[in-house]
Amino acid sequence: MIAILHYALLKGTRDKSTVIFLLTPITMVVASLIGVVVASGHPSFPLYYSLDWTPAQNASQVAFISTMCTVCFASLSGFWMFRSEVATRAIGSFVLAKRPIVIILAMIVHSSAIAVLSWIPAIAAARVLTGAAPPDTVRLTLAVIVISIASSAMGAMFVMISAQPQMLIGAYCGSCFFLPFLVLESNRPKVMMLAVVTAVLSTTIATFLLERRCTT
């Protein structure tokens, strides 16, 4: 698995996709906060989404935005990592060297790691710019990790179904499905369970499809 992660890291660094995935959530957080403040015409610090909200409420909203972005980009990253290899069937050379399940797990680990690593600075930026910590950060972090894994697995599954770019819509929609439930804290345990089931199912399907993909 380390070899595949090494490959993904090298490739992602060279084609700059890793940087894009890492910086997108923090960019979204900063840009949206600045955008709202500029549009409202009341420049003040800490930044806000609404002047009627407390800093904690604003921080909570910013955390939701960054979580949404992170989760969606986890599926995107899971889809992207081996897209060209799948499209050109170069993935076959990896399958000859490693079991398909190892390749799929490496894809998921890589994408979820990038997602979580991109989420941390975004949340830190939210804390600094809104002047308050998003509530229940520890549980939210755990939820982000689990849902990022599920989203990455969905990304891997969709690229194995087809490497056509439009398949990204499927991966994106799948990951967005978790978000509304994530907002309601009472639903988080159920969402986490659902995410675990999705991750396992997507991984199984992706592994099966990877083995099949090399053979057609």
Add this chain to the structure above:
Amino acid sequence: MTEHAIVADSLLKRYGRVTALRDASFAVKKGTITGFIGRNGAGKTTTLKIVSTLLDADDGTCHVLGDDVRRNEYSIRGRLGFLPDSFELPSTLTLREYLGIFTELYPIARGDRKRRIDTTLQLTRTEELADRRLHALSRGEVQRVGLARALIHNPEVLILDEPAAGLDPHARVELKELLRLLRERGKTIFLSSHVLADLEEICDELVVIKKGTVIFSGDIAGFRRQMRSTTRWRLSAVSRAISLPSGLRGEVVESGPTSIEFEGDLTAAERARWIADLVARGIDVCEVTPLRSTLEQEFAKAVEEEEEMEAAS
């Protein structure tokens, strides 16, 4: 079983209604270069994929190095190198990095990795590409890089699907040299190609497939025997016409003012008698050359014969 690296028995593969392979059986001896020939769509790539464990046959068995491709695919994969007919390389990586990833994937001991990469680069003559990114490579360079990747884990069996496709004559000569070298090192090479002249030069054995059915498996001499191939003899004189003695089995296929081409299986004694007879009659014979039919002609003949048999039935 032990003297064969690959043994396929009654392989059947269907893609929907299309039968790609039917009752395909053949064997590839260890330490040989075996050519796999057939027209486009004959089932070559399907067969190579089954042998490489990348595709399951619907029926029949295939053993590689004694292991069943269905039951022990992971054991086989570590001992086999496969070069597909077309593949892409990651354009942002250098060749050394790319091979480095595969030394980790296979896995080769950390201390051996650099040496293995250097040996493979040297073997495939890709040293000059080692630190170049894998883009804007010529077809020949891409093939050599693919071979380097297939060889990085020092496999016992090498499966090559059209390795000479698109190569210029110089690159083909290099490829042939490399394959001979690999055979000397004890590797078993099973390759498909449309360049039959090249196969004839380097192959010890041949598998011929037509419409999914293996119509021949064995050495090239055996294929010629099966095709009842006869040798064509060219006799030339300096100034006088060459006549044909009576009693020779065969036929004149071409004759000129001072030369003749005769097709038939002449024994050494018959040849000697003919030449002695010509010399005795004062004919200044200056050339006696055997012109063997090429593998390409034999293959065309095999396909034609099969088609005639099909039409007749």
